[in-house]
Amino acid sequence: xxxxxxxxxxxxxxxxxxxxxxYAGASGDFNPIHVDDDFAxxxxxxxxxxxxxxxxxxxxxxxxxxxxxxxxxxxxxxQFRGMALPDREITVSGRVSKVEDGVVxxxxxxxxxxxxxxxGGDGELRL
Amino acid sequence: xxxxxxxxxxxxxxxxxxGREKVREYAAAVGETHPLHHDVEHARxxxxxxxxxxxMFAVVYAAAAIGQAVFDPELGINFDRLLHSGQDFRWGxxxxxxxxxxxxxxxKEITRRAGMGFYVFESVSTNQREETVCVGLWSNxxxxxxx
Numbered sequence: 001x002x003x004x005x006x007x008x009x010x011x012x013x014x015x016x017x018x019x020x021x022x023y024a025g026a027s028g029d030f031n032p033i034h035v036d037d038d039f040a041x042x043x044x045x046x047x048x049x050x051x052x053x054x055x056x057x058x059x060x061x062x063x064x065x066x067x068x069x070x071x072x073x074x075x076x077x078x079q080f081r082g083m084a085l086p087d088r089e090i091t092v093s094g095r096v097s098k099v100e101d102g103v104v105x106x107x108x109x110x111x112x113x114x115x116x117x118x119x120g121g122d123g124e125l126r127l
Numbered sequence: 128x129x130x131x132x133x134x135x136x137x138x139x140x141x142x143x144x145x146g147r148e149k150v151r152e153y154a155a156a157v158g159e160t161h162p163l164h165h166d167v168e169h170a171r172x173x174x175x176x177x178x179x180x181x182x183m184f185a186v187v188y189a190a191a192a193i194g195q196a197v198f199d200p201e202l203g204i205n206f207d208r209l210l211h212s213g214q215d216f217r218w219g220x221x222x223x224x225x226x227x228x229x230x231x232x233x234x235k236e237i238t239r240r241a242g243m244g245f246y247v248f249e250s251v252s253t254n255q256r257e258e259t260v261c262v263g264l265w266s267n268x269x270x271x272x273x274x
Contacts, residue, residue, distance in 0.1 A: 026156035057157035077215035
């Protein structure tokens with residue numbers, strides 16, 4: 001992952017039905033659309049949805065895994081699109097778009113069922 | 128409330144004390160298994176004072192500061208119509224358990240188009256040595272009520 005066009009090693013993760021509950025506790029974000037199935041359905045969702053920031057953390061993890069640890073990640077910018085559900089695989093992928101002064105910029109996205117849930121992502125790794 | 132009156136508004140800083148077990152709990156919740164986040168001896172061997180927070184732990188130490196901004200009655204954001212649309216973080220030195228992180232939030236911009244309000248908040252988080260550990264841009268869309 002040193003040249004423009006190189007691919008970020010893909011990260012595939014299968015969130016389970018308790019993932020958003022666990023993340024709510026860890027992050028403090030107890031918005032009921034993430035922890036309460038009945039509430040989520042009342043507002044027109046198929047059920048509890050994952051936190052966007054949990055998905056962003058998966059994008060960050062794919063980058064720091066590739067960069068050799070948490071120190072490598074200098075910046076991460078993402079757009080949240082659509083929603084992600086528990087019990088379905090999420091894949092983070094990316095490609096190097098720029099290399100300059102020891103900083104590698106990676107164009108990153110996260111998908112579920114073939115649909116982007118995080119897109120327009122840009123991560124910068126100091127390698 | 129006219130937007131111009133609140134753009135640039137700053138909110139009182141909040142301070143978050145980073146605990147070792149909270150770092151481990153957060154790391155586990157997002158699937159981070161790197162030993163720096165869990166193993167104190169490993170972290171010390173790598174030159175850190177204690178377990179290292181994953182970069183995205185910024186959402187934890189900045190949460191209270193961002194929350195009071197988004198829920199500020201003067202802004203009047205309807206939380207039921209709020210969608211977190213984008214997030215940008217730029218990191219400085221890593222945060223470790225034992226650090227005290229102070230976060231200040233400013234409302235950077237409001238733009239309105241097509242029945243939606245776009246709010247961008249900026250958070251600046253510094254550690255007890257006054258090093259900037261994270262600058263965040265939090266983008267939110269609010270669907271405005273039909274009138």
